[in-house]
Amino acid sequence: MIQSSESDNLPPPIKNRRGHALSRLGSSIVDMIMRFFDFIFEPLQNAIGIKRMAYIFLLPNMLIFGIFVLFPMLLNIYYSMTGGTKLFPQDRQFVGLENFRVLFDCQNYLQPGTCNEDLFWRAVYNTAGFVVFQVGGMVLVSLITALILNREIRGRGFFRSVFFYPVLLSPVVVALIWKWILQREGVLNVFVTAMGGDKVPWLLDPRLATFWVVLVSIWALMGFYTLILLAGLQSIPPELYEAGAIDGTDRWQSFRYITLPLLMPTLFVVLVLSLIRAVQVFDQVFVLTGGGPGTATLYLVQYIYNTAFANQIPQRGLAAAASLVMGSVLLVLTLIQLRLGRASEVA
Amino acid sequence: MVPSSIAAFLTRRRQRNGFDISDILTYLYLLAGVFVMFAPITWLVMSSFKTQAALIEFPPKFLPYAQETAVVPGYDDPLPLYKVAFEDGSEKTLAQVRRVGIVAQMVDPQNPGEIIKVPIGQRQPIRKIALAWSNYTEPLKRFNFLIYLRNSVIVTSVATIITLIINSMAAFALSKYEFRGRDAIFVLIIATLLIPISVILVPVFIVITEIGWNNNLWGVIIPGAATPTGVFLLRQYMLTIPDELIDAARIDGASEWRIYWQVILPLAKPALAVLAIFSVMWRWNDFLWPLIVLSHTEVFTLQVGLNSFQGDLQTQWHYVLAMTVMTLLPITVVFAILQRHITTGIATTGLKG
Incomplete structure (x- = not known):
């Protein structure tokens, strides 16, 4: 130990860059920290043996994982069966399935107005509608874009980056960009008035607001799915197309009988990933419309957020019950993915 | 000469059947794509340099004009x-x-x-083109923007470092040791890949409150640190590192910890880099969880702060727009430098951005 610290104190070699000294300092700090850990772990290893060191390596990750993922999952189930306004579970009274009874207390499930907890059912139907249009549009647009990027084009890398760039923007930023465009005096209404129309309140009409919420979310995320589909397309061996050309396939046939079947697994991944994400839609919409106008763009996660954290009188038990319902929907979607994914592997 | 070279550029294809209508449609689609993707952002940047008076003007000008x-x-x-x-x-x-x-x-x-x-x-x-830099400088002085920026930098960097360390330690254990319960733990981690935080908001909030991390940056940093995605990614990569290297290091008398940070970590650098990029993006853009944990303005991150700005300053779009540009700038710079790594990283791992 003493020897090595002496050798560390030797004058450093000639430095020609300032960054060099800094990075040396940084790495020697890291080095010191790591040496310190070695100081603890080496006797430990001698005591418990090499194999059990694996548990030590797992410990920090599993500790956080257990406290902040596994335990909350179990707590959520118990919590959904408690009532009252207190926060901590030990202060709350056990009410059994009362919260679920409240959630599912409906005269007619198709009409949210007849439900006890009508906001939940509005959120359910809004989310279902959002999922259908957003996922449908997303798969279509990203498939077309991926097919086009897969053609022999110049500057593929550039165009790929262009479509991908919005994926990196935060949902808050995306929402503010579009809020600025869609406001009453915004630039979109310049085009509308230039064509002789009246200014349209894009985000104040329930249907238009839903339309824009779907569109903005496709705009923001399509680059991600395009990228995955493009990778899928590029993994199709070109020999197949050459063989098809020899057999005299036209463009549609080679798409229908070569591209589509071979792209199916990737397409399926994209479908399920975008489904799972669409069910959890929250932040963009929260900033863009706040769930409005009225409850037109109120989705499930925002319902849970409002019920548990934003409302004057929080009903956290109800929120926990609603998130269990949402969690089971996500679970079913995932199981379908696993089942079908295995089936397509076998086929 | 110029038109012919453009034509040559556009018609350059490997196939023999030359330039046809589908190529024209392809480039039209791509150009429209560039417009749809970039026009909103360009408009944001242009608007952020306009004075308050120019912003409420209808129809607006494209370039930022200010009165002389x-x-x-x-x-x-x-x-x-x-x-x-x-x-x-x-x-x-x-x-x-x-x-x-x-x-x-x-x-x-x-x-x-x-x-x-x-x-x-x-x-x-009488007007001239002038950039209203005061939109950028004023919020720095008048609002807590710099505090939010500092909080975001702290959350992003600390969370990323913690994630990299604990995920790589766990991945090392799962890929290079044989011990009882290994497969069970791995399956458990993979199973929670599918559990988003939006499903367990209430109980995690209770845990955070019990610990006393409400309105504390640790409450934002720690719960998401043990990412199953990161463990999975690093484990798959570490499986490709030959076990012989570890055996050799053991013969040389290296401790297990030394093997981890002097043999495994340097070799896993590519996977660590991908995880680092993603962790930075997740944390910088994170909104829902910080929104729940942080209710005092002095601990707001940029995203939460930006959201509260747009609620409070509804008539002051010039500040909101400038702060939006400042928020998207770091990610844009990172993307410009690392775009190849990011796009190939996503294409190969399927991580969500």
Whole structure:
């Protein structure tokens, strides 16, 4: 130990860059920290043996994982069966399935107005509608874009980056960009008035607001799915197309009988990933419309957020019950993915 | 020469059947894509440099114009300049002192003593292209923007470092050791890949409150640190590192910890880099969880702060827009430098951005 610290104190070699000294300092700090850990772990290893060191390596990750993922999952189930306004579970009274009874207390499930907890059912139907249009549009647009990027084009890398760039923007930023465009005096209404129309309140009409919420979310995320589909397309061996050309396939046939079947697994991944994400839609919409106008763009996660954290009188038990319902929907979607994914592997 | 070279550029294809209608459609689609993707962002950046007066103008100009002003003796503030058309057909540049109803009281900057009354219909503002940098500098002084920025930097960097360390330690154990319960733990981690935080908001909030991390940056940093995605990614990569290297290091007398940080970590650098990029993106853009944990403005991250700005400053879009640009700038710079790594990283791992 003493020897090595002496050798560390030797004058450093000639430095020609300032960054060099800094990075040396940084790495020697890291080095010191790591040496310190070695100081603890080496006797430990001698005591418990090499194999059990694996548990030590797992410990920090599993500790956080257990406290902040596994335990909350179990707590959520118990919590959904408690009532009252207190926060901590030990202060709350056990009410059994009362919260679920409240959630599912409906005269007619198709009409949210007849439900006890009508906001939940509005959120359910809004989310279902959002999922259908957003996922449908997303798969279509990203498939077309991926097919086009897969053609022999110049500057593929550039165009790929262009479509991908919005994926990196935060949902808050995306929402503010579009809020600025869609406001009453915004630039979109310049085009509308230039064509002789009246200014349209894009985000104040329930249907238009839903339309824009779907569109903005496709705009923001399509680059991600395009990228995955493009990778899928590029993994199709070109020999197949050459063989098809020899057999005299036209463009549609080679798409229908070569591209589509071979792209199916990737397409399926994209479908399920975008489904799972669409069910959890929250932040963009929260900033863009706040769930409005009225409850037109109120989705499930925002319902849970409002019920548990934003409302004057929080009903956290109800929120926990609603998130269990949402969690089971996500679970079913995932199981379908696993089942079908295995089936397509076998086929 | 130029048109022919453009044509040659566009028609350059490997296939023999030359340039056809589908190629035209392809490039039209791509150009439209560039417009749809970039126009909103360009518009945001342009607008962020406009003065408050220029922002409420309808229809708006594309470039940021600001009215020219002149310092006139006898007046403290610079006065706005107008071009005034008189009834006799002559034109003159005058500075406006004040406006009363539909009449503007104006002075000639060369002859500031005499006030000229002009109906407002006869005057046109004189403008020049000017960037309203004050949109950027004012929020730094007047609001907590710098505090939010600091909090975001702390959360992003600390969370990323913790994630990299604990995920790589766990991945090392799962890929290079044989011990009881290994497969069970791995399956458990993979199973929670599918459990998003939005499903367990309430119980995690209770845990955080019990610990006392409400309104504390640790409450934002720690719960998401043990990412199953990161463990999975690193484990798959570490499986490709040959076990012989570890055996050799053991023969040389290296401790397990030393093997981890001097053999495994340097070899896993590519996977660590991918995870680092993603962790930075997740944390910088994270919104829902910080929104729940943080309710005091002094601990807000940029995203939460930006959201509260747009609620509080609804009439002050010039500040909101400038702060939005400042928030998207770091990620844009990172993307510009690392775009190849990011896009190939996503294509190969399927991580969500």
